[in-house]
Amino acid sequence: MLDILKPILVVPACEEVFHLAALAQRRPALAAALFAPPLETLRTLHSKHLFGRVCAEIGLPVPETWALTDPADLACLPLWSTLVFKPEYSRFGVHALIQPEPERVNTLAISRQRPWVAQRHVAGAEMSFYAIARAGRLSAFCAYGSTWRERGGASYAFAAPDSRAITALRDLAVALAAGIVRDGQFACDVIFDAEGQPWLLECNPRATSGVHLFTRDPMLARAFFGDAPCVEPADPPFLYLGPAFGLFGLPAALRSGGLVEWRALCREGHEVIGAPRDRLPLVGALVDSLAFALKAVASGRSLAAAMTADIEWNGAGS
Template sequence: MITEPAQAPQRILITGGRAPVALEWARLLHRNGHQVYVAESSRYHLCRVSSAVLESFEVPPPRQQPQAYLTALKQLIIQYQIYLLIPTCEEIFYIAEGLEELQSYCRVLTPNINTLHDLHHKGKFIEQVIASHLAVPLTFPVEDPSIDFYDYAMPDQAGNTFVRKPVYSRFASKVIMPWESRRSTAQTKQDTKTTISTTTEITAINNSSESSGWIAQQYIKGKAICTYSIVHQGIVIAHATYTSHYRTSRTGASVYFEAIEHQQAYKWVCQFVQHLSVDDPKQSDEAFSGQISFDFIEEASTGLLYPIECNPRATSGIHLFQQQDVLVQAVIDPDSFVQRGQVIMPEPGTARVLTLPMWVAGFKYNRRRQDWRDWWKSLQQATDVVYHKDDRKPLWEQFRLVIQAYLTSRTQRISITEAFTYDIEWNGKENV
């Protein structure tokens, strides 16, 4: 592992160039004088045409060709003398599988694959939260909904209803809310004389078929809260808490992000990452380092935070640091921030928006005149994530991305949302 101190300017390689978060990283790094390279398996992507990127490379798809993907990254790292590799999307899991070799050539902003898996898997994540002595929603394994015998829209003996979701998913894909049950209440009452017993301890997920596993999770009424943090050796050095009132669907990906001050969420993240060790069978346990994000529900009646899932990678919270160049210093030289006890946070009220899907969300869900007024006010006060006056080409590239995703969805018979991540998503060991 390379440990020499960073000297500016550095050569940085970013992966996942299709994502707005990758474009954000590229612009932040470029503005601070670093040389930015991007490796991406998608033919069209936002970073490909960005003026912040020195050079972009098309590499094999990690999901379909994992070894060829790692080989290509290794060659780029060696050829361009890369100092730091920053994964941004789910290609991070494939990079982590080759971490031992890659980190012998440069710093890689990811923990090992075992740690990533336990955070990405929605059931195992809840197990870790319990181990950290933090509250969790009732969570337990269930059968695939197509063969499930119990209607989780019906309250249990304590009055709880449940959301069903795959243990591996993104953008709330395939999530079944309690009110979306296919079975009627009357039929359920007739068919289910047997009741289920829920406890605060999650039952182990059936590991024999991890990629097709499902969980049921207690539905909690309240406000959605998201966080994004950069952690070094178990210490949070950058943190954003934000809300989103607009999404691609009722439970889908956020398209509008507004920074808020939320000490409870910050303290929760600090407590969790301090208890989170990197389990490496070849080395002694060490503290977690990398990017990590959480989705919470803040219960309406008590204000208690319930974690829903973890994304151990970059998420939209990074957009809220747009005016804070010190974030780049934190990722280039994290040791100095730990030593000073410095934590970077965005200004509360900072708002960013993905304008194209924001318009789609508006036409899809706005029904009343007041809805449109609130929507327009939000749109006016937020800065677009993709457009920048000094870097305009990514604005038009996003239309190519949408067309490409549409064609993939037709070819693979999947949704357009799933098509965006078809070649990079990671669903456990049986991911292909």
């Protein structure tokens, strides 16, 4: 099929990037067109243990992280209530335990087949960035924060951090692009502690909702070819994913007494799925959201887990 279509560039949207990178090892035509790092680099970025180790090696700030491949490894950790536990390969904060009780830690099914990590807990403000790297330099970058999240941790509304935080996040992205990623999309979650020090928590070597901050800027497409200066969105207004902001944001607002804020954000913010004079994408997204919500209920998963269940990559072949 690749020989027939002869694509110039194959840009993955989610965790199919890992499966495509594995296939590219055997298909030269795909390897030439796939916009992603090699599979081994993708594994390093996606692994919460390896990512922390390689960041420390190039001098980037990461909390202490311990690999857990056997329940006996728990005995070597500092006080569990000072740590965050999460599967080595996971997404959207699924299964993460933040400063858990000992009884909960003792129930973890830790093994070489399903490794976990323990990471020093850093209290502070969480921010994220999304970036595109070409030949080791940034060709696109945006930073965002959110207090509107699905229970698994996935955000469905976004606002720009202040300029100081954006600068710090951009510096981290520049270093990662040059030192590890080289070519491809990547996004990181970062905590700013009480002193304003940013700490890299984990990396998603794929597209994330950060792309929404570019709205419909055609320069984002140019960024994949790296033939223009680094593109960054102008200071965006509050942006939100319409179906999720309704399905999850409204109940959350009702529970927390934040209905007035929710209504104000609906009026003043920008919905990013629909397009001017074209609401069909919004309708399609709403249908998809309802379908995934039903799938999540039927399978006992969170919505975020249900949406990636058929494509998620958890270190296969490592």
